[in-house]
Amino acid sequence: MIQPGKNGFSSIIGESLAMEQVIQLARKVVASHATTVLITGKTGTGKELLARALHHNSSRNNGAFVEVNCSAIPENLLEAELFGYERGAFTDAHGRKKGLFELASGGTLFLDEIGYMTMNLQVKLLKAIENKRIRRVGGIADIDVDIRVIAATNRDLEQAMLKGSFREDLYYRLNVISIELPSLVEREDDILLLARHFVDHFCREHQREPMMLSKRAEHSLLSHRWPGNVREIRNAIERAVLLSEGPKIVPEDIRVTVRQETSIAAPEARNGRKIVLNIPESGLSLDDVEKRVIDEVLHLSGWNKSKTARMLHIPRPRLLRKIAKYHLSPNKHRSTIGAIECEDSRNGG
Numbered sequence: 001m002i003q004p005g006k007n008g009f010s011s012i013i014g015e016s017l018a019m020e021q022v023i024q025l026a027r028k029v030v031a032s033h034a035t036t037v038l039i040t041g042k043t044g045t046g047k048e049l050l051a052r053a054l055h056h057n058s059s060r061n062n063g064a065f066v067e068v069n070c071s072a073i074p075e076n077l078l079e080a081e082l083f084g085y086e087r088g089a090f091t092d093a094h095g096r097k098k099g100l101f102e103l104a105s106g107g108t109l110f111l112d113e114i115g116y117m118t119m120n121l122q123v124k125l126l127k128a129i130e131n132k133r134i135r136r137v138g139g140i141a142d143i144d145v146d147i148r149v150i151a152a153t154n155r156d157l158e159q160a161m162l163k164g165s166f167r168e169d170l171y172y173r174l175n176v177i178s179i180e181l182p183s184l185v186e187r188e189d190d191i192l193l194l195a196r197h198f199v200d201h202f203c204r205e206h207q208r209e210p211m212m213l214s215k216r217a218e219h220s221l222l223s224h225r226w227p228g229n230v231r232e233i234r235n236a237i238e239r240a241v242l243l244s245e246g247p248k249i250v251p252e253d254i255r256v257t258v259r260q261e262t263s264i265a266a267p268e269a270r271n272g273r274k275i276v277l278n279i280p281e282s283g284l285s286l287d288d289v290e291k292r293v294i295d296e297v298l299h300l301s302g303w304n305k306s307k308t309a310r311m312l313h314i315p316r317p318r319l320l321r322k323i324a325k326y327h328l329s330p331n332k333h334r335s336t337i338g339a340i341e342c343e344d345s346r347n348g349g
């Protein structure tokens, strides 16, 4: 740990493989001379937290960490913010003003929501990054700046580039080093770790006796999909800490909607066989999935076609057509598709 503390890497909670890889890459970036870093990831995955950690762990930590949200400011104001202006550059420019590039010199400039920057400004940004030099609006002299630009986005920049709203040259410049923060559903191992961390954190912050999550509460946390990622779990736990009568937090204290069954199991078979889908990198055809599910449910119903049709919520004639299409028969050795395993959830599942 280079610099533990509030803004260090230790502030980033996560022991999943995906997060370990993120931190490993971040440590390499910190030690490098990379002048641009792109952080991508869905909302609430910790892009800003990581940007701060990158700054505070780097040799630039004596300089400033200057942050600007590119989606929140109109183009001409953003230009003046970034590059500064000279007196008389525009009607309201009564004096001269340093821009964020100058203020961040020696430190880090964090351009949040870069995907919303206009094409026009993107050109100027790229020029500033490549030349390490800026010119204030209305100015005539170039000013040297020594900065690391960290850009963040929850937009798919590649997609934006293909659609023509993000410049290719800037994209490739920023993408030299990019760190993608995984969504919380992709790192389920971290859900309880984060939840327990926030329980402790908010008990201290709201001066409540230490609390813990009940088993049922943990179960409901694990069943939620967390579209708002870490921000959502943080808010849910803060609310629970405030409302819980303690010392055990129960599911009723946590307002989350429970995730739909992710396993493909016919309702009547929920306590019976479970089909687990592992999707190989080469992909998986929907037909293969359908064939396997139908085969499994037929087997489960003892090849009772009416029952199978009911369990699959389809009319019987449609089931018959599918049986023919996939050449399914009770006597045939049931096909196994490498990607799909069946588990008997009665055996301890």
Ligand SMILES: Nc1ncnc2c1ncn2[C@@H]1O[C@H](COP(=O)(O)OP(=O)(O)OP(=O)(O)O)[C@@H](O)[C@H]1O
Residues within 6 Å of the ligand: 011, 012, 013, 014, 041, 042, 043, 044, 045, 046, 047, 048, 049, 050, 154, 230, 231, 234
């Ligand atoms: N791994 C983590 N460990 C601890 N706290 C985290 C972690 N990731 C995010 N957080 C917390 O979750 C909240 C949201 O994080 P942050 O603002 O960095 O997300 P973001 O990716 O920038 O989101 P957005 O795209 O909506 O701006 C913050 O309070 C942050 O401190």
Ligand SMILES: [Mg+2]
Residues within 6 Å of the ligand: 047, 048, 112
């Ligand atoms: Mg953010």
